[in-house]
Amino acid sequence: MRGKNWYILSQTATSSDVIPKTKDGDSVRREMHTKMKWRIECEMSLSANKKGSSSLTSRERERYIKVPSRAQKNDGAILDFFSTLDPNVSHDLPARFADLKAQIWHKGLLQAWKEVLAELETETERIASLGAKPKVIPRISYEELRAGLSKDVIAKVKQTGVVLVTSAVSKEEALAWKESIRQYIRSNGNLVRGFPSDDPQIYELYNTQAQTLARTHPAILETQRTLLSLWHTSDTSTQINLHTPISYFDRLRIRKPGDTSFTLGPHIDGGSIERWEDPNFRECWNKILEGNSSWREHDSFDASPRVRANQDLYNAANQCSIFRPWQGWTSMSTTKENEGTLRVLPMLSLATAYLILRPFFQPRQSESYSLRFEDWKVDLSNPLFPGSGMGKGQELNESTHPHLKLEKTMTAIPMVEPGDQIYWHCDVVHAVEYQHKGMSDSSVMYIPAVPLTIHNAGYLRDQRIHFEKGLPAP
Numbered sequence: 248m249r250g251k252n253w254y255i256l257s258q259t260a261t262s263s264d265v266i267p268k269t270k271d272g273d274s275v276r277r278e279m280h281t282k283m284k285w286r287i288e289c290e291m292s293l294s295a296n297k298k299g300s301s302s303l304t305s306r307e308r309e310r311y312i313k314v315p316s317r318a319q320k321n322d323g324a325i326l327d328f329f330s331t332l333d334p335n336v337s338h339d340l341p342a343r344f345a346d347l348k349a350q351i352w353h354k355g356l357l358q359a360w361k362e363v364l365a366e367l368e369t370e371t372e373r374i375a376s377l378g379a380k381p382k383v384i385p386r387i388s389y390e391e392l393r394a395g396l397s398k399d400v401i402a403k404v405k406q407t408g409v410v411l412v413t414s415a416v417s418k419e420e421a422l423a424w425k426e427s428i429r430q431y432i433r434s435n436g437n438l439v440r441g442f443p444s445d446d447p448q449i450y451e452l453y454n455t456q457a458q459t460l461a462r463t464h465p466a467i468l469e470t471q472r473t474l475l476s477l478w479h480t481s482d483t484s485t486q487i488n489l490h491t492p493i494s495y496f497d498r499l500r501i502r503k504p505g506d507t508s509f510t511l512g513p514h515i516d517g518g519s520i521e522r523w524e525d526p527n528f529r530e531c532w533n534k535i536l537e538g539n540s541s542w543r544e545h546d547s548f549d550a551s552p553r554v555r556a557n558q559d560l561y562n563a564a565n566q567c568s569i570f571r572p573w574q575g576w577t578s579m580s581t582t583k584e585n586e587g588t589l590r591v592l593p594m595l596s597l598a599t600a601y602l603i604l605r606p607f608f609q610p611r612q613s614e615s616y617s618l619r620f621e622d623w624k625v626d627l628s629n630p631l632f633p634g635s636g637m638g639k640g641q642e643l644n645e646s647t648h649p650h651l652k653l654e655k656t657m658t659a660i661p662m663v664e665p666g667d668q669i670y671w672h673c674d675v676v677h678a679v680e681y682q683h684k685g686m687s688d689s690s691v692m693y694i695p696a697v698p699l700t701i702h703n704a705g706y707l708r709d710q711r712i713h714f715e716k717g718l719p720a721p
């Protein structure tokens with residue numbers, strides 16, 4: 248670690264907070280320590296080792312204590328998680344996955360498939376026709392958010408699964424964050440890792456001072472509270488606090504103009520084959536898997552089945568294993584379409600229904616590109632779950648999920664300014680643009696909106712333990 252003027256809170260550049268060793272730095276450090284201590288101890292309401300000081304009931308405390316500690320995952324760069332969009336990736340799945348398909352299958356799914364394909368025909372064309380217009384992605388100012396979201400805005404956010412919130416953080420503050428990160432990178436030289444290793448565009452940095460300040464920024468937390476409040480519980484005994492966003496340590500991106508190395512094809516975070524294999528995760532799709540027209544009642548914002556879902560059966564490097572309703576980032580640059588930004592499929596419930604039903608069907612002729620219902624058949628004979636793998640992300644492309652017409656439906660996030668935030672629902676298909684054609688950096692800090700749950704509290708505990716040991720988050 249270089250630089251005399253830095254106070255190092257932990258041991259490695261990948262998981263340390265570094266704060267100037269000045270009078271001001273000392274007070275910032277104290278404030279951050281106090282803030283973090285409060286967040287970790289109060290947000291979790293855990294006090295698992297402090298009997299009597301927790302707001303948890305004894306039953307809740309018992310459940311919390313039982314949340315097992317996580318094993319340290321393999322250190323991996325972000326792209327280790329993806330299969331370079333090989334459409335044959337899931338051919339590697341063991342034969343038992345054919346049994347899983349047969350176990351879930353019943354005839355009612357055929358009618359559901361027929362209806363979903365019919366709806367997709369209309370919806371994909373609608374989105375494609377709007378694609379060039381910035382209004383596809385709901386956009387609200389922080390002031391509007393504070394005043395209360397209108398029914399129309401809520402409906403649009405829920406339909407698309409994505410929202411742009413502007414002006415919660417001033418441009419000056421966001422740009423100062425970026426500058427402090429650059430200073431940190433310069434000060435730590437070769438200790439800072441990223442992808443690609445010879446010229447990082449995405450950094451394996453989780454706890455720089457700027458990231459911690461951003462994660463605890465009052466307006467960012469208020470934005471998160473509002474977005475988490477769009478979720479609800481169908482089971483009143485669900486142990487979740489949607490009013491309490493917690494800190495999830497994630498990376499940052501400072502992508503240079505011209506870069507083509509950091510690109511991610513269409514994918515969905517938070518598990519892959521687990522969506523079908525884990526019985527608790529599968530409960531999230533009960534209405535879809537009920538068959539016939541029940542898929543129309545699928546509720547993407549019901550948190551009750553999500554809190555039990557295991558999204559990470561194979562302890563995959565880079566797999567998010569907690570319940571993260573909204574993935575998100577906060578911009579540190581002025582960035583628009585084709586400047587290395589995010590693209591999303593602004594279609595939530597319908598795309599989810601299609602994704603969940605897709606493994607049960609195959610084209611009647613393997614070389615056929617027809618999307619017509621009549622040209623597809625039920626196929627339970629093989630373990631193929633298109634785009635799904637064990638210990639990998641859920642990937643989608645024109646071959647694996649042709650009815651989504653991703654080539655023309657993936658929609659770029661419109662112009663963002665430093666301090667603007669984007670959030671997308673955990674089931675939303677998203678990608679990172681192949682090429683950054685802009686003239687200046689395209690930079691974000693990944694900051695999701697994550698609520699307090701018993702399982703997530705266990706993650707906070709482990710995240711703290713790892714942080715104190717100077718390790719990346721578990």
Ligand SMILES: [Fe+2]
Pocket residue numbers: 514515516677
């Ligand atoms: Fe992602």
